[in-house]
Each structure stands twice: as C-alpha cells, then as structure tokens.
Amino acid sequence: MVYTSESIEKMVDLFASLPTIGRKTAQRITYHLLRQQPEQLDKFSSAFQGLKMNIKYCSVCFNYTETDPCPICSSQRRDTSIICVVEEPNDVLAIEKTNEFRGSYHVLHGILNPLEGIGIEDIKIRELISRLTEVKEVILAINPSVEGEVTIQYLARLIKPLEVKITRIARGIPVGASLEFTDEATLSRAIESRIEVG
Amino acid sequence: MVYTSESIEKMVDLFASLPTIGRKTAQRITYHLLRQQPEQLDKFSSAFQGLKMNIKYCSVCFNYTETDPCPICSSQRRDTSIICVVEEPNDVLAIEKTNEFRGSYHVLHGILNPLEGIGIEDIKIRELISRLTEVKEVILAINPSVEGEVTIQYLARLIKPLEVKITRIARGIPVGASLEFTDEATLSRAIESRIEVG
Numbered sequence: 001m002v003y004t005s006e007s008i009e010k011m012v013d014l015f016a017s018l019p020t021i022g023r024k025t026a027q028r029i030t031y032h033l034l035r036q037q038p039e040q041l042d043k044f045s046s047a048f049q050g051l052k053m054n055i056k057y058c059s060v061c062f063n064y065t066e067t068d069p070c071p072i073c074s075s076q077r078r079d080t081s082i083i084c085v086v087e088e089p090n091d092v093l094a095i096e097k098t099n100e101f102r103g104s105y106h107v108l109h110g111i112l113n114p115l116e117g118i119g120i121e122d123i124k125i126r127e128l129i130s131r132l133t134e135v136k137e138v139i140l141a142i143n144p145s146v147e148g149e150v151t152i153q154y155l156a157r158l159i160k161p162l163e164v165k166i167t168r169i170a171r172g173i174p175v176g177a178s179l180e181f182t183d184e185a186t187l188s189r190a191i192e193s194r195i196e197v198g
Numbered sequence: 199m200v201y202t203s204e205s206i207e208k209m210v211d212l213f214a215s216l217p218t219i220g221r222k223t224a225q226r227i228t229y230h231l232l233r234q235q236p237e238q239l240d241k242f243s244s245a246f247q248g249l250k251m252n253i254k255y256c257s258v259c260f261n262y263t264e265t266d267p268c269p270i271c272s273s274q275r276r277d278t279s280i281i282c283v284v285e286e287p288n289d290v291l292a293i294e295k296t297n298e299f300r301g302s303y304h305v306l307h308g309i310l311n312p313l314e315g316i317g318i319e320d321i322k323i324r325e326l327i328s329r330l331t332e333v334k335e336v337i338l339a340i341n342p343s344v345e346g347e348v349t350i351q352y353l354a355r356l357i358k359p360l361e362v363k364i365t366r367i368a369r370g371i372p373v374g375a376s377l378e379f380t381d382e383a384t385l386s387r388a389i390e391s392r393i394e395v396g
Contacts, residue, residue, distance in 0.1 A: 007248040031288045045246035050205040052239040090229045
C-alpha cells in the first residue's frame, strides 16, 4: 500500500480524467501546484467557479458566452446574413483566429451519429433553421469525417427548399504541406475543387 | 481581435501555466470541461481548496501530509533507524511504489545550487542533521545531476563525523535497457559498481 494523502489523490484523479493528461503527468502537475503560493490554488479554484457561474449558451448562435446575445451576435460590424455552421464552440475560436470571416456563427454542439444515438433533436438543427429568415448564405464548416459528411448532406437537403445559398469549406492540401505526403482522398478532393488561376 | 469570454480565457491561461500543458492543450481541456456537468467543475474547485487547506509538511520528514506526523513517520511498521533522503515529495511516491523500502524518509525540498542561489539554509539540511541521533543509515536517493552530486558530497561530509553509515542509490543500467544504447558515463558507473554473482 502506497501512502499518499487523500487531497493529493483526489486532485491527481481529476487531472488524469482530462483529455491528453495521463496519470504520471497528473501527478507531476499536482506536485507542481503544491510548490506554488496558496493564492495560486485559489486562482484555480475560482476560475472553475467562474466557468460554472458565468458561461452560458448564446441564445442566437449557441456559442459559449458571458453576455446574451454573445459579443459576435450583438456586434454591429458582423454580417448576420452569412451564418457559418460549426460542430463545437472551439471551432468558432479557430475560425475567429484567421481574422478572415466577418459573418456570424451557429454552433450545433455535435454532429449526427446514428451509431451513438445522436439524432436531429440532440443537436441545434431546429434552432439553425429558425434563424434562416433573412440569411443569404450558410457555410457548413463541419469536420470532413464520415459523420460530418452525413450531417452536411442532411443539412443541405433541409436548407435547400429555403432558397439559401449553401457552401462548405474547401478540402485540399494544407498550406505548407507537400503533394507527396498528402493522402489520396485529400489529393483527389483538391484536384476536384481546383480553381482557375489569373 | 478574437472574441472569447474572460472566464474561458482565465481558465486557459491557468492551465497553460502548468508543466507539460501548452496553450492549445489548455484550450482543449477548458472546452472539454465546459461540456461536463457543472458538478464536475465544483469537484475541481473544491479539490484545489482541499490541496490548499489540508496539505502541510510533516514536521519530521517534511513530506506533504494531512496528518502530522505523516502516516509513514507515525507507522509502527517502518524502521526509523534508516532514513532515505530525497529532493522532492514526488520522489517519496516513486520509492514507495517499489514496495521495497521499509525505512523512513527525509525530503530536502530542493538541492544545493549556488548558481541559482540555493544554499544550505534554503533546503531541509539542518532538520535532517537534527534527526540523526538514533539513526544507523542514511541513504542518499538524490538525482545524479551536477547539483545532485554537490549535494551528495556536502551531506556526506556533514554526516560522516556523526558515525552514521552513508549510502547512495546505485547508478547503473536501467532494467530492460541494453548496453548498446546506454551512455558512457552510466556504463562506466555500472562497471565501477559491479557486484559479485553467486
């Protein structure tokens, strides 16, 4: 039997429950924290309370926000006639970082996955459709997995009768990657989606 | 300017301040937490308070503990005449896991490092010496870095006049490693510390 303290074990267990963190790393982090000033532990403690108390869904786009509607939905500088549909809130962050997109978002909170029992009512599809009254374009920025494809096809069929332009983000060779090491499916999509030069 | 919420940013910053966690991973973990039940955030919050409120140093061995003396120092089944000296509390955990050692510990909380200004008064050396009244053996289980060597030599000189046996843990080839890929310094130590067979 290894002697450790209950408080330390509890912390290690919690860290080890997080993605990308194994048990050894969880231990290392916990012992690191014990070497810090006690105020640092308070900061963590209240940051978790902050997440719990302050973060809710935006009632328009369903991104995480502290104010409702969220800063993007309430901004005068964003084009509400273009909606970019994503799976998860972190996808919004990824697209915002490009500084390219000036439209608005809609977070589905998942994708259709019949095998795992995730159906139409489990993600924010109904809420998306109800937003499409004065919308010109819906961009489907959904990850190109098998389930992502199913979701894209389903949404396209659903939105088509509403006479809204539907696009999806391009699949192709990542910037900086070489043809040689690109998988065949990606390369074939890149050729298919070729664009005219000059 | 990327729109994110202050509470989310605060959490990401804190996670990114931990060892082995970069900013991308910190983001991933934070968004993972937001998808959990709110009670999970409470668990984290109170685990940090638990660390802060419950963990102190054992007044004998200076390991982290919730009770003073710690379970190892107060156990009747441990040999208090053998003290294993380690740098940090996580070293105690590592040795306990071997289930080999039945003596007691002393945690220095650092090693001598003149370049970083860590001297004799900054680590628990005085406290170690004051424990050596009825002690038969001191095992120095200090990492074999340059500073570790300095600390080992210093402690050996300090303890020698007290007529206590001083040992250090063996350096050699790790179990499962091959001679071919062992560095020269380790291999030369392994030959030097050879033991008789049969």
